[in-house]
Amino acid sequence: MKRAALLAAAGLLLLSGCYRVQKPAQAQPGAAGQATPVDRGDGKTLRVFIWSEYIDPDLVKAFEKANGVRVVLDTFESNEAMLAKLQGGGAQYDLAVPSNYVVQTMVRAGLLQPLNKSELPNLKNIAPGFLNADYDPGNVYSVPYQYAATGLAYNRERYVPRDTWAEIFGPEDRHSFVLLDDPREVIGAALKYLGFSANTTRVEELRAARDLLRRVVAKKGFQGFDGGPGTRNKLLAKTVDLGQIYVGDLLIATEEDENVQVLLPRQGTTISMDTLVVLKRSPNPALAHRFIDFILDARSGAQLSNYTYYATPNAAARPYLDDFLKDIPALNPPAAWLTDGRLDFIGELPAGRPQRLYDRIWTELKSR
Amino acid sequence: MIRRTHPALSAWAWLVYAFLYLPIIVLVVFSFNDSRFGATWAGFTTKWYGVLFARADVREALAHTLEIALLSTLVSTVLGTLVGLGLWRYTLRFRTALTGLLVLPIVVPDVVMGVSLLMFYSFVRQGLERAGWTFDNGFWTVLLAHVTFQISYVALTVRSRLAGYGPELEEAARDLGASGWESFRRVVLPLAMPGVLAGALLAFTLSLDDFVVTYFTSGSGFSTLPVLIYTNVKRGVTPDINALSALLVLVTVVAIVAANALLRPRRDA
Numbered sequence: 001m002k003r004a005a006l007l008a009a010a011g012l013l014l015l016s017g018c019y020r021v022q023k024p025a026q027a028q029p030g031a032a033g034q035a036t037p038v039d040r041g042d043g044k045t046l047r048v049f050i051w052s053e054y055i056d057p058d059l060v061k062a063f064e065k066a067n068g069v070r071v072v073l074d075t076f077e078s079n080e081a082m083l084a085k086l087q088g089g090g091a092q093y094d095l096a097v098p099s100n101y102v103v104q105t106m107v108r109a110g111l112l113q114p115l116n117k118s119e120l121p122n123l124k125n126i127a128p129g130f131l132n133a134d135y136d137p138g139n140v141y142s143v144p145y146q147y148a149a150t151g152l153a154y155n156r157e158r159y160v161p162r163d164t165w166a167e168i169f170g171p172e173d174r175h176s177f178v179l180l181d182d183p184r185e186v187i188g189a190a191l192k193y194l195g196f197s198a199n200t201t202r203v204e205e206l207r208a209a210r211d212l213l214r215r216v217v218a219k220k221g222f223q224g225f226d227g228g229p230g231t232r233n234k235l236l237a238k239t240v241d242l243g244q245i246y247v248g249d250l251l252i253a254t255e256e257d258e259n260v261q262v263l264l265p266r267q268g269t270t271i272s273m274d275t276l277v278v279l280k281r282s283p284n285p286a287l288a289h290r291f292i293d294f295i296l297d298a299r300s301g302a303q304l305s306n307y308t309y310y311a312t313p314n315a316a317a318r319p320y321l322d323d324f325l326k327d328i329p330a331l332n333p334p335a336a337w338l339t340d341g342r343l344d345f346i347g348e349l350p351a352g353r354p355q356r357l358y359d360r361i362w363t364e365l366k367s368r
Numbered sequence: 369m370i371r372r373t374h375p376a377l378s379a380w381a382w383l384v385y386a387f388l389y390l391p392i393i394v395l396v397v398f399s400f401n402d403s404r405f406g407a408t409w410a411g412f413t414t415k416w417y418g419v420l421f422a423r424a425d426v427r428e429a430l431a432h433t434l435e436i437a438l439l440s441t442l443v444s445t446v447l448g449t450l451v452g453l454g455l456w457r458y459t460l461r462f463r464t465a466l467t468g469l470l471v472l473p474i475v476v477p478d479v480v481m482g483v484s485l486l487m488f489y490s491f492v493r494q495g496l497e498r499a500g501w502t503f504d505n506g507f508w509t510v511l512l513a514h515v516t517f518q519i520s521y522v523a524l525t526v527r528s529r530l531a532g533y534g535p536e537l538e539e540a541a542r543d544l545g546a547s548g549w550e551s552f553r554r555v556v557l558p559l560a561m562p563g564v565l566a567g568a569l570l571a572f573t574l575s576l577d578d579f580v581v582t583y584f585t586s587g588s589g590f591s592t593l594p595v596l597i598y599t600n601v602k603r604g605v606t607p608d609i610n611a612l613s614a615l616l617v618l619v620t621v622v623a624i625v626a627a628n629a630l631l632r633p634r635r636d637a
Contacts, residue, residue: 051599053600053603053606072589073425076599077599077600081583088487090584091586229405229603232604253405256410
């Protein structure tokens with residue numbers, strides 16, 4: 001599989017640490033990370049490495065105009081592919097948008113530079129629940145960009161489910177469903193249904209999830225694993241009752257058919273935060289900081305969500321969201337969910353046994 | 369008398385063609401679908417072609433793709449042809465080993481090739497930085513990478529084209545008074561030409577749709593069409609990409625028809 005190959009490639013690059021370009025004297029400004037960043041580049045071009053269709057082009061234009069600069073956007077299709085390319089050192093980017101679970105990997109690989117908070121006054125707009133998360137304590141290297149909870153999607157012309165994972169993981173087998181083609185999401189949802197953390201490393205909890213999933217994929221209603229766009233199309237075409245999907249990937253389809261909807265099951269679910277980071281080799285760190293602060297602005301934050309249909313961690317942005325988005329519970333989970341353990345960031349697994357257990361469960365499900 | 373083909377055989381042939389062409393037909397049809405997601409048919413529209421032409425990133429990626437494909441094909445055809453001729457003409461001590469080395473870039477998985485080139489470039493960059501130089505990956509690194517894998521294809525097609533001929537043809541030309549250049553120009557090259565053209569065509573196609581190697585060796589701000597399209601997969605490919613693919617198919621078909629018309633043997637000859 002392509003993803004596995006890319007992962008192997010990323011690993012290869014990590015091993016080849018000796019190839020990493022060591023920056024001589026002009027290294028990053030101040031190890032404490034509080035010195036004002038200075039642009040070594042021309043200060044006129046900002047290079048951003050980001051997921052496709054993940055930023056409103058008008059927002060980019062506004063930033064270009066306000067600062068008299070040019071913004072170059074390059075896209076990647078998986079965290080692993082982004083990592084492999086950055087570790088090769090061939091591409092000079094100022095900013096990247098990794099998901100939370102790779103932030104620490106990037107820190108360890110020496111790819112990131114500490115953020116200078118004094119350049120980011122708008123950081124105060126972020127809801128406190130999204131700051132200081134486990135993936136980056138103190139937000140030393142990253143600030144939240146947009147996030148996606150994983151929800152249960154349906155087409156209300158075909159079937160309206162209750163707000164529980166039991167619709168998929170429960171004992172009855174009356175409805176057809178698709179699961180996300182991602183090990184951590186599928187095993188994570190099963191763990192949430194059982195009342196465990198989606199990041200558990202306890203063997204007995206993982207065994208329980210495995211036994212549950214064995215039964216689930218043996219159901220008549222199980223229609224296979226699929227990614228966001230595939231599941232979305234099946235729901236639009238009404239060929240399936242239920243789909244596990246990233247909320248944002250589904251909501252964009254409401255532009256075309258408002259009967260497709262998504263909910264967050266009451267047991268809680270997994271969330272994945274995409275973050276903004278400044279790369280260590282960034283030629284224009286000062287400009288990069290200005291861009292981050294621009295994104296953290298209340299109106300920019302709302303404009304992002306209005307375009308991408310992903311949820312915003314920006315509390316100040318809420319009033320500027322399109323009315324339609326304000327009314328969707330799946331986009332605005334109750335604040336309490338963040339603290340009562342119902343929303344789990346998909347975190348990095350410790351290498352070794354837990355990692356192998358997740359791998360083994362997934363291999364078994366896929367090779368069934 | 370013309371023998372009739374067995375009906376089962378022709379049915380099979382139709383099936384093979386359907387298997388090859390149905391996906392392309394679906395793709396073209398859906399470029400006229402008035403739905404952003406293409407899950408269902410929502411009516412006929414040509415708006416995606418308008419959307420496509422308004423996209424600066426697509427235009428830029430298309431230009432990059434064609435520049436790289438044309439230039440890398442030119443370079444690799446010249447170099448590859450020379451390699452192929454050399455392997456055919458000279459009895460080299462390590463000929464088997466050399467041929468093996470030529471096959472290697474063809475059999476090595478793209479990912480390995482991409483990553484090793486990426487590492488190679490950063491190795492070179494490291495050396496240059498010591499001397500106070502630096503470079504970004506971009507046009508030149510992608511061009512070199514493409515030439516690297518294209519050479520093998522050209523060299524092997526040229527060599528296999530010439531495999532049936534012995535050195536005596538060239539010797540005869542020399543006996544009849546041709547200079548080294550003349551015997552190459554009037555005897556060897558015309559013989560090798562079909563191989564050269566086939567190799568060039570192969571090289572061009574390979575460059576045009578290469579994703580993995582290009583992804584790893586390109587830098588910031590330099591994207592080709594395959595890279596642009598592939599990175600769209602995460603949120604779903606939009607119909608304007610269908611429109612683009614439909615246009616590419618159209619251009620290819622026109623080019624093939626034109627080439628066939630031009631290359632048809634002249635009757636008056």
